[in-house]
């Protein structure tokens with residue numbers, strides 16, 4: 001067993017021993033049994049995972065901010081960020097096209113709420129639709145009124161509001177980009193008021209090595225990183241081509257095979273250190289919320305270890321999941337914390353048991 005799974009199983013065991021049977025009215029602590037959100041203390045909500053544990057328990061609804069936990073004076077690539085896959089495909093979001101939506105969802109709360117809960121990477125699928133740029137799932141390669149979620153501008157404005165209200169935070173957008181209209185993306189970013197936060201492509205670290213310091217990015221107000229999947233847009237629109245800067249494992253079911261961490265075809269090999277950022281996907285091709293809490297716990301931890309080994313001993317910078325709130329025992333808080341300490345090699349003293 002790698003030491004990440006090992007360490008986390010120790011923490012989970014420690015949590016399991018401490019279930020306090022009788023609590024209510026905001027007095028329940030992490031992992032206590034509960035019957036409604038109101039039972040749980042601040043920062044927690046009442047959650048059940050029928051396949052993982054019996055009854056309902058209070059789990060964390062937010063993750064620790066890495067810049068507050070350590071400090072923000074390290075290079076950007078030294079930190080790890082919780083990332084939502086298809087952040088825009090939100091369960092229960094009303095139709096914005098007048099036609100009922102017939103497609104899968106991947107998350108359960110708004111992008112604003114995701115950001116407030118500590119998500120710092122957003123994966124968005126952008127399409128030409130209805131004379132504008134929309135966030136959408138495709139059906140046969142195109143956005144349709146029954147697969148569209150919302151105009152991109154709405155979500156981008158939520159991100160602009162978050163960056164304005166949180167002047168020390170950095171948000172990364174990873175676009176699965178199908179927009180063919182020239183400059184349409186740049187236009188919608190401009191209209192959303194995001195250009196003032198733009199981190200310029202020319203400052204991105206090209207041949208491996210460390211990124212600029214977070215404190216420097218904050219001082220310059222260059223706090224929005226945007227990556228596109230269309231290589232020509234780096235030249236034509238100044239939007240970074242994702243795989244020039246990042247390695248990424250296979251997404252969907254192909255990325256969930258235990259003990260294997262394969263790169264997706266657009267990415268160079270995971271151990272290519274000329275790319276300083278590491279993105280690890282861990283979600284099903286067809287998300288199923290009831291079993292996601294199992295995925296987002298043990299399986300994910302094992303995969304992070306496997307991918308660390310495959311990536312030339314590099315821990316993930318971005319951990320991308322579906323239904324990020326669906327997890328065991330508030331594991332993301334620990335996972336992100338430990339990932340960060342591992343990346344900084346501050347956990348070495350723990351490794352000798």
Ligand SMILES: *[C@@H]1O[C@H](CO)[C@@H](O)[C@H](O)[C@H]1NC(C)=O
Nearest residue numbers: 069070071072073074344346
């Ligand atoms: C920030 O944290 C790192 C890691 O603990 C440490 O090496 C560094 O000295 C700290 N920097 C400041 C300015 O506190």
